[in-house]
Amino acid sequence: MDDPVAAIVKVVKQEIDLYRALVSHAREKTALLVRGKLGAILDSSKADETFNLRLRLLEDEMSRLIDQVCPRLQITRREFTLLRLAEEAEPAMAEEIRALVTLFKNLVDQLKIVNQRNIKLIESSLHFSRGVIDFIANATTSYQSTGTLKPCAMLQNTISSRA
Numbered sequence: 001m002d003d004p005v006a007a008i009v010k011v012v013k014q015e016i017d018l019y020r021a022l023v024s025h026a027r028e029k030t031a032l033l034v035r036g037k038l039g040a041i042l043d044s045s046k047a048d049e050t051f052n053l054r055l056r057l058l059e060d061e062m063s064r065l066i067d068q069v070c071p072r073l074q075i076t077r078r079e080f081t082l083l084r085l086a087e088e089a090e091p092a093m094a095e096e097i098r099a100l101v102t103l104f105k106n107l108v109d110q111l112k113i114v115n116q117r118n119i120k121l122i123e124s125s126l127h128f129s130r131g132v133i134d135f136i137a138n139a140t141t142s143y144q145s146t147g148t149l150k151p152c153a154m155l156q157n158t159i160s161s162r163a
Contacts, residue, residue: 004068005089011062012082012100018058019107022051026114033121 032040070077086097
């Protein structure tokens with residue numbers, strides 16, 4: 001059982017390295033969103049696809065290894081977790097697995113926080129853009145034949161009053 005367990009640990013370490021890079025990439029994307037650099041944001045989205053592909057490949061390898069380990073642990077695939085694997089592993093390997101689980105969870109939590117921030121920035125940008133478009137649309141259709149402005153009920157705030 002040591003061979004597949006070591007292989008699972010290796011895959012988890014690769015996933016952790018990939019998640020570290022993904023957290024860094026997400027933070028870079030935050031900076032791009034703040035600066036509003038559309039071309040760089042699009043390039044960043046292409047990098048997202050590469051991360052997803054690499055994660056999918058690692059998950060496929062992990063799935064294959066889990067299929068090998070479950071019969072040896074006498075558990076179903078549904079019952080498999082890394083912590084369950086740690087319970088059955090030798091003490092040194094078990095300690096390493098538990099440490100990797102903690103690190104992996106922390107990275108996922110960090111990524112979740114950064115992604116939530118990015119979603120808020122994107123939503124804010126979309127709201128601002130809609131406001132600008134409404135303002136422009138209303139500016140061209142708000143004049144009466146006399147040259148005076150019609151009251152604009154559609155005009156939304158495009159500038160936040162919050163600091």
